[in-house]
Amino acid sequence: MRKPAxxxxxxxxxxxxxxxxxxxxxxxxxxxxxxxxxxEWLTFGRVRSAHLNAMIFGWGNNxxxxxxxxxxxxxxxxxxxxxxxxxIAGIFWNIAVTVGIFGIxxxxxxGVEWLEMPSYAAPLIIITYAxxxxxxxxxxxxRQTDHVYVSQWYLLAAFFWLPxxxxxxQIMLIFEPATGVVQSLTNWWFAHNVLGLWLTPIALGVxxxxxxxxxxxxxxSYYLSVVxxxxxxxxxxxxxxxxxxxxxxxxxxxxAGTVASVMMVIPVLVVGINHHLTVVGLxxxxxxxxxxxxxxxxxxxxxFVSLTGSLMALxxxxxVTHFTHFTVGHAxxxxxxxxxxxxFGAVYYMMPRLLLREWPNAFLIKVHWWMAGMGILLMVVALxxxxxxxxxxxxxxxxxxxxxxxxxxxxxxNTRPWLWLRSLSGLMIxxxxxxxxxxxxxxxxxxxxAGEQTAPTLLSPTTEQA
Amino acid sequence: xxxxxxIFLGVFFTLAFSWTGxxxxxxxxxxxxxxxxxxxxxxxxxxxxxxxxxxxxxTIKNTPGMTAxxxxxxxxxxxxxxxxxxxxxLYCHSQQVRRQGFGADFERGWGQRQSVPRDYIEQDxxxxxxxxxxxxxxxxxxxxxxxxxxxxLYDPQITSPGSIMPPYGFLFEVREIxxxxxxxxxxxxxxxxxxxxxxxxxxxxxxxxxxVAYLMSLHQDYELPEIKFTQ
Numbered sequence: 251m252r253k254p255a256x257x258x259x260x261x262x263x264x265x266x267x268x269x270x271x272x273x274x275x276x277x278x279x280x281x282x283x284x285x286x287x288x289x290e291w292l293t294f295g296r297v298r299s300a301h302l303n304a305m306i307f308g309w310g311n312n313x314x315x316x317x318x319x320x321x322x323x324x325x326x327x328x329x330x331x332x333x334x335x336x337x338i339a340g341i342f343w344n345i346a347v348t349v350g351i352f353g354i355x356x357x358x359x360x361g362v363e364w365l366e367m368p369s370y371a372a373p374l375i376i377i378t379y380a381x382x383x384x385x386x387x388x389x390x391x392x393r394q395t396d397h398v399y400v401s402q403w404y405l406l407a408a409f410f411w412l413p414x415x416x417x418x419x420q421i422m423l424i425f426e427p428a429t430g431v432v433q434s435l436t437n438w439w440f441a442h443n444v445l446g447l448w449l450t451p452i453a454l455g456v457x458x459x460x461x462x463x464x465x466x467x468x469x470x471s472y473y474l475s476v477v478x479x480x481x482x483x484x485x486x487x488x489x490x491x492x493x494x495x496x497x498x499x500x501x502x503x504x505x506a507g508t509v510a511s512v513m514m515v516i517p518v519l520v521v522g523i524n525h526h527l528t529v530v531g532l533x534x535x536x537x538x539x540x541x542x543x544x545x546x547x548x549x550x551x552x553x554f555v556s557l558t559g560s561l562m563a564l565x566x567x568x569x570v571t572h573f574t575h576f577t578v579g580h581a582x583x584x585x586x587x588x589x590x591x592x593x594f595g596a597v598y599y600m601m602p603r604l605l606l607r608e609w610p611n612a613f614l615i616k617v618h619w620w621m622a623g624m625g626i627l628l629m630v631v632a633l634x635x636x637x638x639x640x641x642x643x644x645x646x647x648x649x650x651x652x653x654x655x656x657x658x659x660x661x662x663x664n665t666r667p668w669l670w671l672r673s674l675s676g677l678m679i680x681x682x683x684x685x686x687x688x689x690x691x692x693x694x695x696x697x698x699x700a701g702e703q704t705a706p707t708l709l710s711p712t713t714e715q716a
Numbered sequence: 717x718x719x720x721x722x723i724f725l726g727v728f729f730t731l732a733f734s735w736t737g738x739x740x741x742x743x744x745x746x747x748x749x750x751x752x753x754x755x756x757x758x759x760x761x762x763x764x765x766x767x768x769x770x771x772x773x774x775t776i777k778n779t780p781g782m783t784a785x786x787x788x789x790x791x792x793x794x795x796x797x798x799x800x801x802x803x804x805x806l807y808c809h810s811q812q813v814r815r816q817g818f819g820a821d822f823e824r825g826w827g828q829r830q831s832v833p834r835d836y837i838e839q840d841x842x843x844x845x846x847x848x849x850x851x852x853x854x855x856x857x858x859x860x861x862x863x864x865x866x867x868x869l870y871d872p873q874i875t876s877p878g879s880i881m882p883p884y885g886f887l888f889e890v891r892e893i894x895x896x897x898x899x900x901x902x903x904x905x906x907x908x909x910x911x912x913x914x915x916x917x918x919x920x921x922x923x924x925x926x927x928v929a930y931l932m933s934l935h936q937d938y939e940l941p942e943i944k945f946t947q
Contacts (some may be wrong), residue, residue, distance in 0.1 A: 295804015361801035430836035487734030496814040574846035
């Protein structure tokens with residue numbers, strides 16, 4: 251298990267750093283269009299898409315493929331078999347992402363959000379999903395425990411959902427494109443479900459595993475988790491079309507999407523309450539553990555980002571936020587403040603157990619924590635405040651029905667300070683990621699020495715120690 | 717929840733449910749759509765006010781002698797759409813007008829009517845877009861001249877000072893004016909501050925010409941049976 255997991259982890263960290271650099275380049279271009287403006291390969295549209303794909307498919311999927319099978323194996327308590335399947339999948343996957351991102355920068359972009367990778371990367375992607383999916387099912391099938399853990403439902407469901415979503419989207423958008431705006435519907439059914447049925451259940455499954463494990467206390471309520479899981483499965487599916495509110499698509503589909511988005515409040519609150527009641531009273535221990543610090547930050551933001559999402563699907567709110575930077579802020583809130591932070595927590599938990607040695611430097615973990623945590627909060631606030639103002643100004647009308655901000659450029663100028671703040675937040679996050687990267691490689695290449703610390707790395711004293 | 721098949725059935729049906737609802741029913745509904753004239757008539761060429769959506773050719777058909785819309789893209793414009801796609805224009809520009817009273821799309825002059833599904837049935841790649849960092853482009857072909865488009869792509873600051881749109885100078889060639897044939901007819905006029913050195917000219921590449929042809933082809937200035945102007 252060590253080899254494939256380390257392959258996925260190291261590639262994940264590589265893509266994370268590359269994706270952050272792409273992000274920063276795109277962010278600077280958004281305020282200073284002449285920055286690298288003469289380079290076709292790095293024009294805003296391409297570098298922005300390279301960023302998205304490097305983060306979702308390079309960082310996100312690699313880290314999932316490292317963490318999720320490992321957790322599945324642990325929970326199944328069976329001897330790990332067939333790790334070569336995962337190793338092959340890891341090699342295929344990284345070839346696919348490299349080819350895909352190279353294709354985007356080269357100009358072979360598809361023109362569908364979240365599916366920008368050229369179609370020649372698709373076969374390898376589908377094969378990898380199948381290989382990892384099969385491995386996870388094998389691990390679960392030969393489990394030695396009678397009990398099925400909450401985490402296992404989430405992981406199994408996610409590994410089943412994603413290949414199906416991806417294959418259908420590829421067929422209906424690229425190989426045999428659907429009629430007209432059915433493409434847009436398929437696009438958002440797919441793209442939002444990558445968040446809702448892949449990143450979200452994986453991150454929740456990981457949180458459901460790590461919180462009780464590190465704090466040594468069982469999940470508050472098994473039944474609440476059942477409700478949370480099935481409500482998510484039922485409602486999240488339908489929510490994606492809220493990206494098309496007001497658009498030229500059948501009205502009832504939009505209504506259904508809005509209803510589903512609001513119904514998401516149920517699974518979100520249920521999971522939030524369940525996590526909170528598990529942690530309550532153990533905050534000091536949580537703060538001391540790098541894993542729990544990151545995981546709790548992610549779990550709390552899951553509640554916030556999802557409730558914001560439900561609000562954004564309401565007609566009057568959507569009228570303002572749609573087509574603005576508010577949505578971009580929301581996307582980063584979800585993928586970074588929720589998903590990525592939980593995965594950081596998982597890496598902090600997993601690597602010492604894989605390599606049988608501790609994290610070399612607690613200070614770097616703190617740098618990572620503060621830079622990533624404060625950076626993402628600054629980004630979300632900047633983009634959402636700026637985006638809200640942008641939306642209000644685009645819609646504002648005088649009494650005679652003429653736009654208050656008749657010059658579009660004026661609205662653009664007004665977003666600039668907020669976009670500057672975003673670049674600043676990006677810089678903070680980059681510093682955090684560098685600290686993380688240094689720590690990871692330091693750990694991999696360090697030798698174990700006599701008299702070395704063997705107790706877990708803590709960031710602050712726990713109640714016991716105090 | 718201990719059984720693998722039960723979990724699988726559950727997750728299968730939840731996803732199948734949304735796919736059927738969102739994607740499949742819309743596909744069944746929209747694949748019947750064809751280009752249409754502003755009003756439809758019955759077999760006796762009498763107005764068929766009930767026939768708003770489907771043109772079956774027998775009981776309800778297009779008004780003879782009138783143009784049916786939308787029309788497919790051809791030639792340069794079709795190639796230009798690929799450039800639009802490859803440059804990632806859709807990440808900052810939408811191509812959809814919302815109904816009057818929802819946002820201020822009408823008031824900003826982005827369209828005379830809301831966009832409807834039929835507007836997109838001839839497109840092999842639909843790029844409705846989800847951002848308006850820049851203005852909506854549904855009807856951009858009606859708003860500016862070709863020269864404006866070339867100048868704006870060469871450097872957006874020429875036509876729109878303060879813009880944050882990327883410059884697409886790499887779609888143009890700055891070349892020496894041929895001493896034999898003189899300045900090219902295709903060279904674009906530029907204001908003083910943006911002119912190349914003396915003896916040089918700025919000529920759009922084929923991709924730039926295709927892209928401008930595509931932008932100039934964007935318009936929804938026709939009525940359809942289901943939608944009239946100012947709706």
